[in-house]
Amino acid sequence: MGKSLENHFKERFGGRKITVIYPDKPLTGYERRLANEKLFKAFTSVLAGILKREPTANELSGLEDVSKSKKA
Numbered sequence: 001m002g003k004s005l006e007n008h009f010k011e012r013f014g015g016r017k018i019t020v021i022y023p024d025k026p027l028t029g030y031e032r033r034l035a036n037e038k039l040f041k042a043f044t045s046v047l048a049g050i051l052k053r054e055p056t057a058n059e060l061s062g063l064e065d066v067s068k069s070k071k072a
Helices: 003-013 030-049 058-060
Strands: none
Touching: 030 058
């Protein structure tokens, strides 16, 4: 992260830590599907918040660059 991005992040989120917790054992088929759906919804919500609009399917799949996003 560049210096201005780092300062912006600290200003916006303070000293919060972002922690990732991995499961101790592999998930079963249904548990994995449920976890993937929750992760997809969370990712979509974060991306929608950043873009200030609902992301397109191409943006969600990574086919379209969201750093050069068009205005809503």
